[in-house]
Amino acid sequence: MLSREFIGTRGRLTTRFLHRSSYSPIVPAVPPSDSQAKPRERFNVSNPANGQQLCVVEAASEFDVKQTVQGAHSIFRAGTWSQAPALERSKVLSRLARALEERIPQFAEIETLQTGRTIREMKAQLSRLPEWIDYYAALLRTTQGIIAPTQGKLLNYVQRVPLGVVAQITPFNHPLLIAIKKIAPALAAGNSVIVKPSELAPISVLEFARIAEAAGVPSGVLSVLPGYGETAQLLAKHHLVRKVDVTAGTNTGRLLGSAVGHNLAMFTAELGGKAPIVVFDDADLPSAVNGAAFAAFVASGQTCVSGTRLIVHANIFDTFMRDFVQKAESIRRRMGNPMNPKSMMGTVISERHLTRIQGMLEGSCTGDILTGGKRLAGKSTLDGYDFDTGSFFPPTVISNVSTSDPLWQEEIFGPVVVARKFSTEDEAIYLANDSKYGLGASVWTQNLSRAHRISAAIETGLCWVNTAHRNDPSSPWGGMKESGIGRENGIEAFESYSQSKSTIVNIAAPSESREADDWFAEDAQEKRYG
Numbered sequence: 001m002l003s004r005e006f007i008g009t010r011g012r013l014t015t016r017f018l019h020r021s022s023y024s025p026i027v028p029a030v031p032p033s034d035s036q037a038k039p040r041e042r043f044n045v046s047n048p049a050n051g052q053q054l055c056v057v058e059a060a061s062e063f064d065v066k067q068t069v070q071g072a073h074s075i076f077r078a079g080t081w082s083q084a085p086a087l088e089r090s091k092v093l094s095r096l097a098r099a100l101e102e103r104i105p106q107f108a109e110i111e112t113l114q115t116g117r118t119i120r121e122m123k124a125q126l127s128r129l130p131e132w133i134d135y136y137a138a139l140l141r142t143t144q145g146i147i148a149p150t151q152g153k154l155l156n157y158v159q160r161v162p163l164g165v166v167a168q169i170t171p172f173n174h175p176l177l178i179a180i181k182k183i184a185p186a187l188a189a190g191n192s193v194i195v196k197p198s199e200l201a202p203i204s205v206l207e208f209a210r211i212a213e214a215a216g217v218p219s220g221v222l223s224v225l226p227g228y229g230e231t232a233q234l235l236a237k238h239h240l241v242r243k244v245d246v247t248a249g250t251n252t253g254r255l256l257g258s259a260v261g262h263n264l265a266m267f268t269a270e271l272g273g274k275a276p277i278v279v280f281d282d283a284d285l286p287s288a289v290n291g292a293a294f295a296a297f298v299a300s301g302q303t304c305v306s307g308t309r310l311i312v313h314a315n316i317f318d319t320f321m322r323d324f325v326q327k328a329e330s331i332r333r334r335m336g337n338p339m340n341p342k343s344m345m346g347t348v349i350s351e352r353h354l355t356r357i358q359g360m361l362e363g364s365c366t367g368d369i370l371t372g373g374k375r376l377a378g379k380s381t382l383d384g385y386d387f388d389t390g391s392f393f394p395p396t397v398i399s400n401v402s403t404s405d406p407l408w409q410e411e412i413f414g415p416v417v418v419a420r421k422f423s424t425e426d427e428a429i430y431l432a433n434d435s436k437y438g439l440g441a442s443v444w445t446q447n448l449s450r451a452h453r454i455s456a457a458i459e460t461g462l463c464w465v466n467t468a469h470r471n472d473p474s475s476p477w478g479g480m481k482e483s484g485i486g487r488e489n490g491i492e493a494f495e496s497y498s499q500s501k502s503t504i505v506n507i508a509a510p511s512e513s514r515e516a517d518d519w520f521a522e523d524a525q526e527k528r529y530g
Contacts (some may be wrong), residue, residue, distance in 0.1 A: 022056040022204070025064050025098030025227075026209045028071030028220025038063065039226045043199055043226075048347040049118035049338050049390040057202055060225035065234040068223050072165045072192035075220045075241045082162050082190040087141045093137035093188060096215035097130040103211065104129075107176060107204055109339075114201040115172060116390065117299055118338045129180050135473035136188035139494055152516075152528060153508035160498040162190035163266065167235040169246040169256065170205065172349050173413075177384040179205045181488050182245050184473075187217065189245075189497035193464035196235060200349055202226040216261070236260050243267070243497065247304070249411070250437075250482050266494055268486035270478055272411040273304040273439035276432040277468070278422075278454060279320060281313040283444035287466065290321065292417075293327045295442060295468035297395050300348050301415035304483070305440030305462065305469055308412060310419035311431045316422040321399060324419075325370045328395035332372070335392065336382035343382060347391045348414050354391040357414040365398060366405045367418060372396030403434055411437070425450070429457045438480030442468040461487070 024040075040058040060068070073082050076082045081089070100107075108122040115122075148156040168182040179195055182314040186193045197205040202224070209224045225231055229252070236244050236259035246256050253269040253394035260267045277292045294308025312320050331344045339348040356374055361373055376392035379385065393414055401408050401418040408418050422428045432441060432454075442464040443454045455463040461479045461491055464470060471477065471489075486496055506513060520526050 007352075022058070023206050023226065024058045025060045025068070026206060026222075026224040027060075027064060027068040028075055028223055029251075029454040033035040033425055040064070045114055045199075045201070045203060047390075048112050048349055048351075049392075051351070051389060054113055055203065057199075057206075059199070059227040059228045060196075060231050062230075062234060063474055064225060065231060065238070066224060068194055069165055069235070069238045069240050071220055072194055072223060075218065076162070076164050076192040080218045081187075081192070081221045082164075084190070086143075089188060089190065090137045090140040092216040092429065093133050093140070093184070096217065097133035097137065099211045099215045100133065100208070101130045109205070110204045110207065111176060111201075112338050112346070114203050115175065115349060116338055118343045118346045120341050120343065121298065125174070125177055129177060132180050132184045132473045140188050143494070145380045146393055148502065150504070153506065153512070155507050157503050157505075159259060159501050159503070160189070160495065161501045162498055163242040164191065165238075166191045166193055166245065167232075167236070167238075167247060167485075168193065168195045169209050169232045169243045169244065169252075170195060170197050171247050172200040173299055175201040176204040176208060178247050179208065181221065181473075181477075181493075182247075183208075183212075184495060185493040186245075186497045187222065189494060191497055192221050192223075192240075194225060196225050196227060196232050199226060199228055201279060208496070232256060233259060237263070239263055239265045241265060245486075246270070253484065255314075263506050266496065268478075268488070269484040270304060270439075270486075270488060271482065271484040272437055273306065273440070273479065273483050274409070274411055274435045275305050275307045275440040275460070276309045276311050276435070276458070277307040278428050278432055278441070278443045278458075279310070279312045279316070280428075280445040280447070280450065281315040282446045283316075284446065284466075285316065285320060286322065288444040289323045289327055291442065291444065291466070291468045292324060293395075294332070296417045297328070297415050298469065300345055300393065301417075301470070302348060302413050304411075304479075306413075307440075307442060307468055308350040308417055309408065309431075309435070310417055311428055312419060312421055313428075314421045314423050317419075319395070321370065321419060325397050328330060328371050332376075332394045334382050335376065335394070336380035340383050340385070345395065345415065348393050349391070351391050353413070354393055357393055357416065360406060360410070360412055361396070361416070363405045365401070367398040367401030367407070370397045370399055372415070373398075381450060403431070409435065425454065429454065432458045436482045439483035440464070440467075440469070441476075458485075 004160045036302045045054045111122040112119045145159045150156045170179045236256045244260045245268040247270040250272040253271040334344040336343040372394040376387040396416040398418045440462040441458045441460040451465045476487040
C-alpha cells in the first residue's frame with residue numbers, strides 16, 4: 001500500500017520504516033477464551049493531501065477491548081512493570097527516549113502523510129518528544145515519598161502507587177505528541193496503558209508501541225486499540241479501567257466522562273478551546289503579528305489552543321490587521337506539497353472537516369472576510385502541487401464579527417481567525433472571557449504590571465505573555481470551564497496516574513502499647529482515640 005507513488009520523492013526512508021500495508025491492534029498475550037471474536041472491521045487511513053490510501057487498519061472489536069483490558073489487568077497484578085523498582089522503569093524509559101530520538105525523521109514523515117501537516121512542522125514538533133519521556137524518567141529517579149506528621153509513636157509514610165489499567169483516547173491533530181504526553185507519565189507511574197488513537201491518524205502510535213516493547217517495556221503493558229468512538233466508549237465503561245484520559249471535543253469529553261463516573265474511576269480531559277489573543281497598543285507590533293500568526297495557523301489551526309479570537313486595541317487595530325493579513329497571505333503563497341520543506345502550512349484532516357469549515361463560514365459569518373474564506377484549488381505557486389486533490393484551506397481572517405456569531409463562540413478547528421477591537425482593559429478582559437472555553441490565551445504588551453493584571457483576569461488554564469503556544473513537559477497544561485478537567489505535563493500529570501497510600505506503623509514498645517492502646521481496658525482511664 002505504501003508505494004513511492006503514494007509517498008512522493010521522499011518516500012524511500014519511510015517505506016523501509018513503515019513497511020506494513022495493514023495494521024492490527026497491539027494487545028497483550030492472554031489465555032484463549034471460550035468466546036469467539038467476530039471478524040474485525042477494517043478501515044483505510046488516507047493522505048489528506050491527495051486522498052490516496054496509506055494502509056488498512058483493523059479496528060478493535062468488542063472482544064478485543066474486553067480481552068485487552070483483562071490482559072492488561074493481569075499483567076498489572078503480576079507486577080512485572082507495576083512493581084518494578086522506580087530505577088528500573090526509569091532506565092527503560094530512557095532507552096525508549098533514545099530509540100524514539102533515532103527515528104524522528106521517519107516518524108515526521110509518517111505524521112505528514114497521515115495528517116497532511118507540513119514536514120517542516122512535524123520535524124520541529126517531533127524532535128522535542130523525547131523530552132517528555134526523559135522528563136518522567138528523571139522524575140522517577142528524584143521523586144520522594146513523605147513522612148506525614150502524626151501524634152504519638154506512629155510512623156506514617158506516604159507512597160505513590162499506580163492505578164492499574166488506564167485508557168487514553170488521543171486525537172488526529174497531534175497524533176504522536178499527545179499520545180506521548182499521556183503515555184510517558186502513565187508508564188512512569190507503573191500502570192498498564194491502553195491507547196485508542198484517532199481512526200484518522202493511528203499509524204505513528206502503533207509504530208511507537210512497537211519500539212516501546214523493543215526498548216524494554218514488557219509485552220502487554222502498552223496496548224493500542226485502533227477504532228472508532230465505540231471503542232473509546234467500551235474502554236470508558238469497563239469496570240477494570242481505573243482512569244480515562246481523553247483529548248477531544250467537549251461533547252466527546254462529556255460523553256466519556258459520564259461513563260467513567262459510573263465506575264468511580266479517575267478522569268482527565270483536555271477538550272475544546274477558543275483562545276483569545278489580546279494585543280495592547282504598546283505591544284511590539286511585528287512580534288505580536290508573528291506570534292498571533294503562529295498561534296492561529298500552526299497545524300492549519302487544528303489545535304485546542306489555536307489563537308482564533310484576535311482582540312486588538314482600537315489605536316492599532318487597522319495597522320495590526322493590515323500586517324496580520326499580509327502575513328496570512330504570505331503563508332498562503334507558500335503552501336504546497338506538505339512533504340516540501342519549504343511549504344508553510346498543510347491540509348486540514350479530511351474532506352469532511354473542510355466541508356464543515358466552509359459551511360460555518362457560509363452559514364453565519366457576520367463580519368468582513370479580509371483574506372481566505374474558500375478552499376484552495378488549482379496549482380500551488382510554490383511548487384505546482386495540485387490543491388484539487390487534497391483538503392487544503394487557506395489562512396482566513398475575518399474582521400468585525402459579532403460576539404454572538406458561532407464563528408466567535410464555537411470551535412472551528414481550522415485556520416480561521418475572527419477579530420474585534422477594544423478600548424479599555426475591562427473591555428479586553430470581557431471579550432477574552434466571553435467564551436464557554438478556557439484553555440489558552442496570550443497577552444501582548446510591554447507594560448509589566450498590565451501583563452500580570454490581564455493574565456490573572458483571563459479565565460484560562462494557560463496564559464502566555466508576549467509569546468504563544470509554548471509547551472514543555474514540566475509545565476501543567478489544561479483548561480478551565482468547558483475546556484476540560486485535570487492537567488497534562490509536570491508532576492501533576494504523574495500524580496494523576498497514581499494514588500497516595502499511607503502506611504502507619506506503631507513504633508512504641510509492646511509494653512507501652514499494651515497499656516496505652518487498650519481502649520476497652522477495665523480501669524476506664526482516658527485513652528487516645530484515633
